[in-house]
Amino acid sequence: xxxxxxxxxxxxxxxxxxxxxxxxxxxxxxxxxxxxxxxxxxxxxxxxxxxxxxxxxxxxxxxxxxxxxxxxxxxxxxxxxxxxxxxxxxxxxxxxxxxxxxxxxxxxxxxxxxxxxxxxxxxxxxxxxxxxxxxxxxxxxxxxxxxxxxxxxxxxxxxxxxxxxxxxxxxx
Amino acid sequence: xxxxxxxxxxxxxxxxxxxxxxxxxxxxxxxxxxxxxxxxxxxxxxxxxxxxxxxxxxxxxxxxxxxxxxxxxxxxxxxxxxxxxxxxxxxxxxxxxxxxxxxxxxxxxxxxxxxxxxxxxxxxxxxxxxxxxxxxxxxxxxxxxxxxxxxxxxxxxxxxxxxxxxxxxxxx
Amino acid sequence: xxxxxxxxxxxxxxxxxxxxxxxxxxxxxxxxxxxxxxxxxxxxxxxxxxxxxxxxxxxxxxxxxxxxxxxxxxxxxxxxxxxxxxxxxxxxxxxxxxxxxxxxxxxxxxxxxxxxxxxxxxxxxxxxxxxxxxxxxxxxxxxxxxxxxxxxxxxxxxxxxxxxxxxxxxxx
Amino acid sequence: xxxxxxxxxxxxxxxxxxxxxxxxxxxxxxxxxxxxxxxxxxxxxxxxxxxxxxxxxxxxxxxxxxxxxxxxxxxxxxxxxxxxxxxxxxxxxxxxxxxxxxxxxxxxxxxxxxxxxxxxxxxxxxxxxxxxxxxxxxxxxxxxxxxxxxxxxxxxxxxxxxxxxxxxxxxx
Numbered sequence: 186x187x188x189x190x191x192x193x194x195x196x197x198x199x200x201x202x203x204x205x206x207x208x209x210x211x212x213x214x215x216x217x218x219x220x221x222x223x224x225x226x227x228x229x230x231x232x233x234x235x236x237x238x239x240x241x242x243x244x245x246x247x248x249x250x251x252x253x254x255x256x257x258x259x260x261x262x263x264x265x266x267x268x269x270x271x272x273x274x275x276x277x278x279x280x281x282x283x284x285x286x287x288x289x290x291x292x293x294x295x296x297x298x299x300x301x302x303x304x305x306x307x308x309x310x311x312x313x314x315x316x317x318x319x320x321x322x323x324x325x326x327x328x329x330x331x332x333x334x335x336x337x338x339x340x341x342x343x344x345x346x347x348x349x350x351x352x353x354x355x356x357x
Numbered sequence: 358x359x360x361x362x363x364x365x366x367x368x369x370x371x372x373x374x375x376x377x378x379x380x381x382x383x384x385x386x387x388x389x390x391x392x393x394x395x396x397x398x399x400x401x402x403x404x405x406x407x408x409x410x411x412x413x414x415x416x417x418x419x420x421x422x423x424x425x426x427x428x429x430x431x432x433x434x435x436x437x438x439x440x441x442x443x444x445x446x447x448x449x450x451x452x453x454x455x456x457x458x459x460x461x462x463x464x465x466x467x468x469x470x471x472x473x474x475x476x477x478x479x480x481x482x483x484x485x486x487x488x489x490x491x492x493x494x495x496x497x498x499x500x501x502x503x504x505x506x507x508x509x510x511x512x513x514x515x516x517x518x519x520x521x522x523x524x525x526x527x528x529x
Numbered sequence: 530x531x532x533x534x535x536x537x538x539x540x541x542x543x544x545x546x547x548x549x550x551x552x553x554x555x556x557x558x559x560x561x562x563x564x565x566x567x568x569x570x571x572x573x574x575x576x577x578x579x580x581x582x583x584x585x586x587x588x589x590x591x592x593x594x595x596x597x598x599x600x601x602x603x604x605x606x607x608x609x610x611x612x613x614x615x616x617x618x619x620x621x622x623x624x625x626x627x628x629x630x631x632x633x634x635x636x637x638x639x640x641x642x643x644x645x646x647x648x649x650x651x652x653x654x655x656x657x658x659x660x661x662x663x664x665x666x667x668x669x670x671x672x673x674x675x676x677x678x679x680x681x682x683x684x685x686x687x688x689x690x691x692x693x694x695x696x697x698x699x700x701x
Numbered sequence: 702x703x704x705x706x707x708x709x710x711x712x713x714x715x716x717x718x719x720x721x722x723x724x725x726x727x728x729x730x731x732x733x734x735x736x737x738x739x740x741x742x743x744x745x746x747x748x749x750x751x752x753x754x755x756x757x758x759x760x761x762x763x764x765x766x767x768x769x770x771x772x773x774x775x776x777x778x779x780x781x782x783x784x785x786x787x788x789x790x791x792x793x794x795x796x797x798x799x800x801x802x803x804x805x806x807x808x809x810x811x812x813x814x815x816x817x818x819x820x821x822x823x824x825x826x827x828x829x830x831x832x833x834x835x836x837x838x839x840x841x842x843x844x845x846x847x848x849x850x851x852x853x854x855x856x857x858x859x860x861x862x863x864x865x866x867x868x869x870x871x872x873x
Binding site: 187222247249253255263264265267276277283 | 770780781792
Binding site: 542543614615616617620621634635636637639640643644646647659660661664670671672673675 | 714715786787788789792793806807808809811812815816818819831832833836842843844845847
């Protein structure tokens with residue numbers, strides 16, 4: 186089982202709230218607790234906090250980064266996928282996740298939600314984590330109503346929701 | 358100057374209104390009238406209608422398709438870019454456009470709007486063309502308010518808006 | 530018809546011979562003479578010289594660049610495809626060519642030959658243009674002998690060879 | 702540390718020798734023994750055998766597949782990266798490897814060697830494993846002589862060679 190965590194990157198243009206980073210940390214921790222692999226974009230902010238949470242719980246983390254070399258990955262990635270394809274690696278993050286949990290996030294996070302929506306992945310936005318998680322949580326992204334972006338208040342139930350919906354893929 | 362036209366693909370899951378296809382056709386025609394190159398995803402529906410409009414006006418059209426061979430492009434592409442990278446070619450469609458006009462569209466179109474938003478491209482959604490053009494037109498896609506998706510009722514003023522905002526890139 | 534021209538980029542690590550650049554220029558000119566669209570990687574060196582040759586003959590050129598914005602393309606591209614996917618755009622250059630002509634070139638050019646070989650595109654290496662064109666021209670790239678990289682001394686017969694092999698794809 | 706294993710995919714067009722598959726298995730086993738993560742293209746043939754070898758030794762394997770969903774990965778991948786970008790995922794396999802070991806292989810394997818060569822990754826081709834490993838092993842891929850593709854007779858010394866050259870990247 187591979188669960189994607191998506192959300193804000195560290196950036197000069199926005200200050201991520203500490204509560205958002207804590208939520209990301211808890212999401213990562215709970216993914217590890219449930220023995221799932223944590224997939225992320227491998228950079229800072231929400232990605233880094235969730236990876237750290239997973240590592241503190243003994244989990245395994247994979248960072249799928251835009252760059253062609255390893256140096257930009259955060260320190261809590263057990264494995265790094267150096268895509269070299271820039272921001273379009275967002276597609277790979279979503280495609281490589283059995284389910285997706287969003288914590289805050291800007292338009293890059295929205296792209297990952299779109300890809301998940303397109304392929305009908307189970308997705309949960311953490312309530313009150315800010316950004317696109319609050320803007321698009323509880324909604325369908327287009328008129329085809331393919332799959333609802335669920336919302337959950339807490340990381341534990343977010344992870345449970347994903348697990349409850351992804352029992353189908355057997356071996357991973 | 359390269360102007361992207363994005364919107365519904367032909368699909369069994371949704372019936373595109375004839376008025377939407379007519380709007381796409383007129384957008385293509387007006388892009389050609391103003392001597393801009395029409396960029397699109399090269400497939401059916403809005404992409405095909407806009408390419409046909411441009412060709413009927415003697416314009417030049419480029420279709421950037423998901424596939425690695427030429428066979429899936431619509432018949433009105435003067436040149437076909439066979440990306441072979443699947444749906445992540447949406448990034449290339451948006452990146453290769455100086456400005457973007459959306460006509461209807463589902464979540465794939467939303468991804469292209471997101472990429473344009475991320476890179477602050479001028480973007481116009483045609484009013485009453487349905488889909489994500491009506492849902493997201495007039496809005497910012499995230500809390501950073503990077504660039505507004507403008508709305509215009511008619512193809513002529515949509516093309517004029519894009520041209521008015523893209524005088525900066527000189528040579529193309 | 531879309532013909533790819535591949536070869537050396539301008540670079541500090543190697544001095545491209547003037548005769549190689551002249552060959553590239555002539556290849557471009559002859560592609561334009563035969564009303565084919567010239568596809569290239571859109572940067573300097575062989576790419577730039579071939580584009581200039583095509584433009585001097587009134588042809589149409591498309592540069593498929595690694596970058597996500599237009600600024601790095603050479604000045605002789607009528608249209609620029611901003612892939613944003615870095616060096617893996619080599620796949621798109623080869624996939625978007627009905628046939629490929631190589632002039633000199635390093636390992637990036639070899640990758641494009643490999644992609645053409647994989648998909649059995651007609652390919653010609655210009656003799657005495659240096660680099661991988663001379664190393665791999667006249668050879669099969671693996672033991673499956675999928676398609677021979679032909680060699681021709683002069684640009685005219687190189688273009689003729691490609692045209693003779695690509696009559697099949699009708700409309701472009 | 703992430704070590705890439707590249708080589709033949711299972712295919713109807715070529716029969717892979719059992720000795721080649723055994724070499725791949727041993728390479729995988731030795732990568733696991735040395736606690737490195739095995740990176741591969743995630744499909745059949747050499748990729749599958751090397752993953753199986755690593756798993757039998759208790760190692761960790763990542764398959765970076767062309768497809769956008771999980772179903773095509775071989776059964777011995779602990780994690781699957783669903784790129785959805787087709788064959789250009791070869792770039793990601795090579796970029797995500799600190800060093801690369803090739804076992805047999807066709808032109809796709811050659812592309813991965815080219816990418817490793819371009820970025821000066823340590824690379825070893827296993828002698829007498831067939832295909833491009835024997836054709837290009839012991840050679841430079843272009844005239845710039847960036848990095849030699851080393852050759853080794855046995856999987857143990859191949860893995861040792863890679864490890865000896867990749868002490869630099871610390872944390873992974």
